[in-house]
Amino acid sequence: MPHEKRVNHDPLGDDVDETNTAWTGEKRRRSYLPQSPSSSDAPTATAQDPISHTLSGAGEAAKDHQGPVSDMAIAREQDHALLPPRADSVEEEEETQELFGPQVMLSEEDQANDAKKLPLGGVPLGRMTPQMSWTERLKVWASHARYRIAYYKIVKPESGCELKDPHEYTVDELRKERYFKYLEDDAAFEWFFNTDDIWNPHLDDYQKMCLKDLMPGRIESEYLNADEYHDRYHTYEMDAVYVKYYGEISKKIKWIEKFVHLDERSVEWSVMGTTGWRQALRIATNFPHMTRRLASFAYREYISELRKDATLKDLDLVYFEIWRLVVKDNKSYMDAVKLVHEMEKFHMHKRTMEAQLTGAPVFVTLKHMIYGVILESDIVANTEDNKARDLFRKGFARLKTKNMVKYAEKKMKIAELLNLHKRIEVACTGYGVINY
Numbered sequence: 001m002p003h004e005k006r007v008n009h010d011p012l013g014d015d016v017d018e019t020n021t022a023w024t025g026e027k028r029r030r031s032y033l034p035q036s037p038s039s040s041d042a043p044t045a046t047a048q049d050p051i052s053h054t055l056s057g058a059g060e061a062a063k064d065h066q067g068p069v070s071d072m073a074i075a076r077e078q079d080h081a082l083l084p085p086r087a088d089s090v091e092e093e094e095e096t097q098e099l100f101g102p103q104v105m106l107s108e109e110d111q112a113n114d115a116k117k118l119p120l121g122g123v124p125l126g127r128m129t130p131q132m133s134w135t136e137r138l139k140v141w142a143s144h145a146r147y148r149i150a151y152y153k154i155v156k157p158e159s160g161c162e163l164k165d166p167h168e169y170t171v172d173e174l175r176k177e178r179y180f181k182y183l184e185d186d187a188a189f190e191w192f193f194n195t196d197d198i199w200n201p202h203l204d205d206y207q208k209m210c211l212k213d214l215m216p217g218r219i220e221s222e223y224l225n226a227d228e229y230h231d232r233y234h235t236y237e238m239d240a241v242y243v244k245y246y247g248e249i250s251k252k253i254k255w256i257e258k259f260v261h262l263d264e265r266s267v268e269w270s271v272m273g274t275t276g277w278r279q280a281l282r283i284a285t286n287f288p289h290m291t292r293r294l295a296s297f298a299y300r301e302y303i304s305e306l307r308k309d310a311t312l313k314d315l316d317l318v319y320f321e322i323w324r325l326v327v328k329d330n331k332s333y334m335d336a337v338k339l340v341h342e343m344e345k346f347h348m349h350k351r352t353m354e355a356q357l358t359g360a361p362v363f364v365t366l367k368h369m370i371y372g373v374i375l376e377s378d379i380v381a382n383t384e385d386n387k388a389r390d391l392f393r394k395g396f397a398r399l400k401t402k403n404m405v406k407y408a409e410k411k412m413k414i415a416e417l418l419n420l421h422k423r424i425e426v427a428c429t430g431y432g433v434i435n436y
Contacts, residue, residue, distance in 0.1 A: 099282065100252045102259070105271075106278040114281045121291025132199045142171050144193050145179035147205070147418055152180075154417055155188040191414050194230065206420045207233045211410055222402060229407045236421040239408035241289045246298050246405040248287075249280045253302075260306045273303070301403045308400075311348070316396035318349050319370045320389050327381050333367060373399065 106114075132140070146166035153160035174180070184192045190212055197208045212218065213226035223229065234242065256276040262269035277299055284295035318340055325336035334357065340346060341353040356366045373379070377395035379388055415421045 100279050101255050102272060102275060104279065105275050106282065111278045111281060114278075114285050115292055117285045118281075118290060118292045118295065121293035131201050136201070137199060138171070140198055141179045142174050143205070144198070145169070145174045145177070145181075147193075147420075148180045148183045150418055151189070151191075151414070152183045152186065156186065190410065197233075203233060204235065204420075206236045206411070206415050209411060209414070209420070211407060223407050224401045224403050226407060229404045234408065236412060236415055238289060238294075239412055241287055242294065242298060243405055243408050243412070245284060245287050245290055245295070246302065248283050249298065249302055252283060253279050256303070257306045257310070260303065260310055276303070297404075301405070305403055312396075312400065313348065314346060315349055315352075316373075316392045317389075318346055318353070319373055319396065320392040322366075322370060323374065323379070323388065323392070324385065328385070337366070369399070 146169070149163055149166040149169070153163060169177075183189060191209050192212065192215060193205070193208050194210045194214065197203055200208070210230050211223065211226060213221050213223050214230060253276050256272060259269065259272040262272065264273075277296075280299045280302075281292075281295055284290045284292075321340045321343070322333070322336045325331040325339055326333055329336075331339065337353050337356050341350060341357065346353075352366060354360075355362055373392055373395035376398060377391040379391050379395075383391070412421070
């Protein structure tokens with residue numbers, strides 16, 4: 001097929017402006033091999049406010065922060081219109097669909113015009129110096145203790161019933177219980193308040209919340225770059241926008257998954273990558289609160305996810321076939337790997353199996369990964385083949401590391417359980433209204 005001449009700038013650049021300034025790069029700080037997640041999804045939120053007498057955070061205080069413009073500040077401008085406009089007719093919907101695809105190449109001028117419609121967005125806020133008085137800190141401790149109690153009573157109702165309702169505890173009672181911080185050690189807890197952030201008056205409680213990947217001393221990792229995701233300090237509103245935007249580009253530029261096998265240095269990928277990015281930028285213009293930096297980050301995460309999925313395709317079937325040969329056909333493990341290696345349908349994973357057959361040094365062996373899925377999924381010798389096949393597929397999916405959209409979705413579910421997403425100041429029994 002004919003190609004447009006190679007684009008000289010990085011199509012995924014954060015600083016997309018009229019001059020198409022080249023992106024200097026945001027290097028990931030760490031990445032992980034797939035590991036077993038620590039827990040399952042949070043329960044569905046109930047209509048009743050589980051902690052109606054506590055404050056959900058210091059949202060309004062952040063509006064007065066005079067620091068650099070950030071995604072957080074942009075998100076606070078409005079709390080509505082998070083969804084992109086819908087087509088008013090079938091004809092309009094069809095016309096919208098025609099705007100996306102490998103054959104739709106928007107120009108550099110189109111890119112520049114779309115970029116002008118979006119704010120650049122600030123860089124992640126990073127750590128900030130504590131700015132709270134001792135009295136304010138005591139209020140924060142008490143507020144966070146009540147959230148811990150409320151969450152524990154939701155996820156562990158049998159043992160949680162022994163605790164009083166959060167608002168019934170006095171400050172002295174909370175202090176004697178060391179603010180119930182020990183509840184975070186329970187396996188049912190999927191989050192904690194980051195101690196590096198809790199004294200920052202410019203962050204609300206949602207921004208201070210971390211998922212357990214960031215627990216000190218934790219080895220297992222459910223998310224690809226949890227530290228980077230947290231350090232962006234997204235508000236609930238910004239996470240909601242990000243999740244919706246990521247869903248939109250996943251649908252409208254899904255066509256690009258047919259090209260992610262291309263060498264990233266090739267002219268072919270330069271053309272397709274640029275095409276996809278310009279379409280993603282066009283989609284971003286329909287989202288209030290969206291920024292160029294965040295749209296670029298979402299696009300890079302989406303492409304990374306597609307590349308990872310391509311490399312892992314049918315690997316769960318490799319696991320199943322090896323297990324079946326060992327358990328059902330009484331083959332030795334190495335013989336089973338050799339037989340599956342000889343099958344034509346698993347060409348993409350031959351190197352993985354060759355490493356196992358030759359004893360090449362690897363961080364996690366194929367055998368360890370298969371064994372991990374078996375344990376996680378309760379697969380036993382007498383499990384029927386069809387059921388075992390399905391369990392391997394589901395178990396393998398749980399082992400895949402997740403990106404920021406999954407991190408945001410999890411945080412949003414927890415916030416909805418605790419009403420952290422409602423920035424309403426409510427009087428708290430024992431010490432009045434928290435306002436910091």
